[in-house]
Amino acid sequence: MSKTTSMGRGIIAVLAVGSRNAGDLPGGTVADIAADLGKDRSQVSRSLRTAEHEGFLARGDHKSYALDWSLLTDAQLLTEQRLQSDGATALEGLSRETDEGCFLGVLSGDSTITIGERVPASSNMVGSWLGRPYPAFCSDAGQALLWEASDANVRTIFSDVAFVRHGPNTPLDVEDFLSRLRGARVRGYSIVDEEAEPGLYSLAVPIRDFKGDVVAALQVVGAKAHLEPRREFCATALLSWGQWLESTLGYSLPQNRL
Template sequence: MLKSSSMGRGMLAILALGARQGAGLPGGTVAGIAADLDKDRSQVSRNLRTGEQEGFLSRTGERTYTLDWSLLTDAQQLTARRLHTDGAVALEHLARDTDEACFLGVLHGAGTVTIGESVPASSNLVGSWLGRPYPAYCSDAGQAALWESSDTEVRTVFAGVDFVRHGPNTPSDVDDFLMRLAAARVRGYSVVDEEAEPGLYSLAVPVRDFKGEVAAALQIVGTKARLEPRRTECAAALVAKGTWLEARLGYRQPLSSQD
């Protein structure tokens, strides 16, 4: 499908130019890109001009095309703004629907930091977590924040980290954490059961951005006695609101092989 459409041909030309820059080359001329793709020069020229008009490419005085990163930068800045504004909406609605404390956290080194929260008075949680770091290996957001990371990447994050016991169920080491992360992926959301502190229970899902990368973790946090019996219904609300927030950040679910 990609090769047969005009949009597909345009994307192939842009990807070929990206491959050149990825190889350390400064850019590409129409003739060079046409040779790379084994395509007609006039067709490639039209595709590159369209890419320039749409803001994906820029052209130097030597008639060499290069990728224009300003579009990606603008998209990333928009994503950051929406993560806070639409994230606040998601938190408010999720807290209202579940009557539990809800948070938005991001990965920062080997820890997580809360960037948004909505805490109903009835949740029985006291104080604010905004800006407070916590070890990712046992935090409410840790598994979800590392959702798309490979085992090697997770091991790199926790290299040199001592898995200090914060609750009765704190992971003992990185292998223990990876086992819990694998189970969370199968389940569709993470369950952090008295890992961060005694009596604390939480559910979390990753929130991906337009690049398909995890931008944050959306969490429901409460006492174990109160939240665990309502896990199924709260998890359903959490997954639905996480999907909504991902759509606001430009994430598109990948098509299945049957689509």
Template sequence: MSKTSSMGRGMMAIIAVGERHAEGHDGGTVAEVAARLEKDRSQVSRSLKGALQEGFLARSGDRAYRLDWSFLTDAQLVTEQRLRTDGLTALEGLATETNEACFLGVLSGNSTVTIAEHVPANADLVGSWLGRPYPAYCSDAGQALLWDAPDDEIRRIFQNVDFVRHGPNTPASVDEFVGRLEEARTRGYSIVDEEAEPGLYSLSAPIRDFKGEVAAALQIVGPKSRLEPLRESHALALNSWRDWLEARVGGTASDPTAAS
């Protein structure tokens, strides 16, 4: 019990230091953190020293505690590793439920790149997409990867991009892309309907990391004739495995296998 409460106090102290950074301060002294938390200085001092020893905080000559940003780098590396390991588990589970090809993609400039895939034998897709870039404005993962991006950032990403037609429904402009993204946000997942190529249909959802930022997109891809009639059930499976994978990289906990 005491260990748990001690850990909780330590996390509160770290968060308080982070809040001071967010307000423009260069960390905080014991007195400043104690005042923010309205806690006893000696208790806060012990919490800050513990966080210092664990590598979450650094201390400067003026006795102020600051976040040690190196731990964020370590956490980012763990996220990337889990996307490639637990991501395969999510892809296999999603492909088993839907019997369609499933992919995990990331954003690279104005393109998307597949970092993991699971393609059932009957998926009717030839070749591998691993490591292959595709224009984000019409790719299966593009909308999901730009899910949280403000309009001005999206326009900046596509400012030098020609919206070349890849399928009958490829967006013709950034305005059209933004409009479809707004619809996807309302729906809760994206639908890319013959935008990447004729006859191809996909569903996709964003995967957020421990910082709350979109780190990847989980996708179901297949022939429109087969996938569109099952869109609602496939969307449930997609969101379930999205939640599971997010839990592995820092998001909310959810296990789609728990009900089985």
């Protein structure tokens, strides 16, 4: 899209207002936005009025423009719906490709909860994990769901958590968890090796939405004896389906991460 079109100028103006909101500023006047963009005030004023008319911006006191948060609320609701529908597609494709149990999990406090699952007929997994919470410090999805969290935030989440041993390799404490999380970030996906229970092995990647927030984790889970030898193959499929699901949620990889 050409930046010289009225729509292009309007989008640039909306992004400029959004940048001010992201920087903890309440918004900006025509003069503020024009200065940020280095553009003529009259041109910026027309673009801001158009964006306001279309419902992208709201004008408040002192003629200051801010994002219309109802629009973002609608976008968030759409993201949740897409996570369910497109998440099911990703799970189906990933399970078919890997012939392993595949799951979609979300974070709830210091636990993870499964919101989607696909288990092939060849699997010996018994029962369903849908809706069941599990401690995030040793769950298949825990590291992926805390992928973008700072060390301080992770320590806060686990501040009142007892690191009870669930498998032979359960993290000993929050610092042990953080060490594993750092390794996962370098690798590009997490490996949970007999942390949740003996003999269980899993790979997971974070799923981000249009805001860049981690909203879920996509996982491949199976018996260690079967899944570990196929780790690279399954990780490639996992990363591919994870990127596909993120794209349906509107996530774009930052330029400096390409």
